[in-house]
Amino acid sequence: MAKYALRLIVLAYLAVLLIVPVGLIGWRTFEDGFGAFADALTTHSALHAFKVTLIVAGWAVVLNTLFGVLAALLLVRHRFPGKRLLSALIDLPLAVSPVVVGLALILVYGTFTPVGGWLEGRGIQIIFSTPGMVLATVFVCLPLVVRAIVPVLEELGDEQEQAARTLGAGGWQTFRRITLPGIRAALGYGIVLSLARALGEYGAVAVVSGRTVDQTQTLTLFVEERFENFDVHASYAAALALAAIAVVSLLATRLLRPKDGT
Amino acid sequence: MTPKISLTGVGKTFPVRGGGEFTALSGIDLDVAEGEFLVVVGPSGCGKSTLLDLIGGLTRPTTGRIAIDGAEVTGPALDRAVVFQQYALFPWRTALRNVEFGLEAKGLRRRERAEIARDHLDLVGLSGFEDRYPHELSGGMKQRVAIARSLAYDPGVLLMDEPFAALDAQTRDSLQDELLGIWAKTGKTVVFITHGIDEAVYLGGRVAVLTSRPGRVKEVADIDLGSRDAREDVRSSPEFAAHRHRVWSLLKDEVQTAQRLTVPAPRKEAIHLG
Ligand SMILES: Nc1ncnc2c1ncn2[C@@H]1O[C@H](COP(=O)(O)OP(=O)(O)O)[C@@H](O)[C@H]1O
Ligand SMILES: [Mg+2]
Numbered sequence: 001m002a003k004y005a006l007r008l009i010v011l012a013y014l015a016v017l018l019i020v021p022v023g024l025i026g027w028r029t030f031e032d033g034f035g036a037f038a039d040a041l042t043t044h045s046a047l048h049a050f051k052v053t054l055i056v057a058g059w060a061v062v063l064n065t066l067f068g069v070l071a072a073l074l075l076v077r078h079r080f081p082g083k084r085l086l087s088a089l090i091d092l093p094l095a096v097s098p099v100v101v102g103l104a105l106i107l108v109y110g111t112f113t114p115v116g117g118w119l120e121g122r123g124i125q126i127i128f129s130t131p132g133m134v135l136a137t138v139f140v141c142l143p144l145v146v147r148a149i150v151p152v153l154e155e156l157g158d159e160q161e162q163a164a165r166t167l168g169a170g171g172w173q174t175f176r177r178i179t180l181p182g183i184r185a186a187l188g189y190g191i192v193l194s195l196a197r198a199l200g201e202y203g204a205v206a207v208v209s210g211r212t213v214d215q216t217q218t219l220t221l222f223v224e225e226r227f228e229n230f231d232v233h234a235s236y237a238a239a240l241a242l243a244a245i246a247v248v249s250l251l252a253t254r255l256l257r258p259k260d261g262t
Numbered sequence: 263m264t265p266k267i268s269l270t271g272v273g274k275t276f277p278v279r280g281g282g283e284f285t286a287l288s289g290i291d292l293d294v295a296e297g298e299f300l301v302v303v304g305p306s307g308c309g310k311s312t313l314l315d316l317i318g319g320l321t322r323p324t325t326g327r328i329a330i331d332g333a334e335v336t337g338p339a340l341d342r343a344v345v346f347q348q349y350a351l352f353p354w355r356t357a358l359r360n361v362e363f364g365l366e367a368k369g370l371r372r373r374e375r376a377e378i379a380r381d382h383l384d385l386v387g388l389s390g391f392e393d394r395y396p397h398e399l400s401g402g403m404k405q406r407v408a409i410a411r412s413l414a415y416d417p418g419v420l421l422m423d424e425p426f427a428a429l430d431a432q433t434r435d436s437l438q439d440e441l442l443g444i445w446a447k448t449g450k451t452v453v454f455i456t457h458g459i460d461e462a463v464y465l466g467g468r469v470a471v472l473t474s475r476p477g478r479v480k481e482v483a484d485i486d487l488g489s490r491d492a493r494e495d496v497r498s499s500p501e502f503a504a505h506r507h508r509v510w511s512l513l514k515d516e517v518q519t520a521q522r523l524t525v526p527a528p529r530k531e532a533i534h535l536g
Contacts, residue, residue, distance in 0.1 A: 159346055159348055159350040160350050160351075160352060162320055162344075162346070162350065163344070163346060163350035163351075163352075164352075164363070165320065165338045166318055166319075166320065166338045166342070166343060166344040167340075167343075167363050167364035167367060167411070167415070168338070168339070168340045168364055168367030168368060168415070169363075169367050173367070178352065181352075181354050
């Protein structure tokens with residue numbers, strides 16, 4: 001009996017939180033048939049929002065992967081003063097609201113700040129343009145790759161790397177042929193998580209992008225803007241597309257995840 | 263004649279968390295002749311692995327000089343091979359591809375690599391296991407693969423860090439005999455680390471006994487057990503007992519000192535020992 005009660009509670013909880021809302025979005029989206037759904041997603045603004053999202057998320061994931069691997073290697077394989085501080089700093093984005101991140105970026109890179117003004121004098125615009133959105137997204141995704149691979153690096157230990165060095169492999173060779181295969185699954189997991197997070201980021205990007213339709217509007221911003229303008233159909237369609245991408249990424253993480261019996 | 267390996271005044275200190283230093287090795291003077299089988303024995307934590315890492319070029323000495331054939335050691339190189347206690351095989355490579363690793367760095371062609379790797383798996387008695395992955399092999403077989411991997415690129419010096427410590431007694435005995443056979447066949451210069459007195463006396467032409475905290479060479483004992491190929495059980499001969507007792511006496515005080523001192527945080531590798 002208790003077993004069924006437990007199942008019921010968990011299912012009801014998931015239904016209220018997840019299944020009913022997402023299901024309703026799906027239902028509303030396809031209410032007028034698939035054609036209407038396709039039309040809503042192929043308007044100029046929707047396509048542009050797709051493009052912006054892909055550019056921003058793509059850059060953010062690439063930068064985050066490179067930095068994440070370097071930072072994880074530094075944290076696990078090296079001893080240096082300030083190591084714990086660095087480790088804590090990397091987790092900061094988990095604790096800070098994305099809106100705060102956006103505002104902080106504006107304070108540093110806005111047009112009327114020394115840094116922003118200096119960059120603008122050289123034709124580089126950060127805030128209200130793609131670089132700022134990439135920065136904001138990188139920031140919120142910062143811990144994901146690092147935290148995915150740090151435990152694996154620790155578990156691997158450095159014996160294999162040392163062995164490779166005695167067998168004539170240099171630093172880069174050792175990384176590429178020994179370390180990388182060892183962390184591949186965890187790295188893939190971290191990358192997909194970052195990608196999912198980057199695609200869905202709203203708060204920080206909303207602040208730094210300026211939300212200019214057809215210019216700095218990402219898909220999440222598009223969903224919100226359409227909704228505010230009573231074009232709920234486009235809003236639902238885009239939301240469903242985002243959800244679909246998220247589900248695909250999650251499935252991908254399941255496949256990439258090292259076998260842990262679950 | 264210059265010795266194959268020479269250590270002069272070698273010392274190594276590690277920085278300690280919260281400031282200060284820990285002296286792991288101090289004032290080590292040791293020469294190893296070409297083709298010699300030298301065993302280094304000492305209590306746990308006395309700096310044996312540190313010493314081997316230094317000769318292997320994996321760490322740099324704080325003081326003194328280490329030379330191979332008269333040339334100073336500045337890093338790992340293919341004139342030396344290291345065999346680790348925990349095998350350190352590459353898990354996603356087959357036995358054959360593990361043995362090929364050092365040959366790849368040497369830039370040999372694929373066909374040639376596979377042939378040399380096969381020969382060396384054969385040398386350690388693992389013909390037929392070429393396509394097995396490390397997790398499909400027993401501990402003794404893994405260590406054989408590691409030995410084959412180290413010998414395959416033909417280094418002059420073989421450095422072994424308690425290679426048989428994690429194996430059961432029977433496997434250990436047979437691997438000891440095989441190692442002596444391989445040594446006789448290949449004429450490598452071997453530096454073999456152990457904390458086992460029997461193992462030291464059985465394998466070594468000379469046995470260097472290390473003191474603990476800091477590690478220094480207390481004495482180097484010559485071992486002469488006569489010819490090995492006689493069928494009799496060398497380990498129960500009176501000569502063996504005499505050598506064993508000598509090394510045991512040298513070690514006894516050291517083990518006691520080592521145990522009396524509080525043990526600093528062990529290295530990862532030491533934890534595996536349990
Ligand atoms: N990287 C390191 N940092 C700090 N201390 C170390 C390091 N490596 C070894 N030590 C210390 O040096 C001593 C000798 O270690 P080791 O050479 O591993 O001993 P053994 O192999 O004889 O058991 C130990 O007390 C160990 O804690
Ligand atoms: Mg050791």
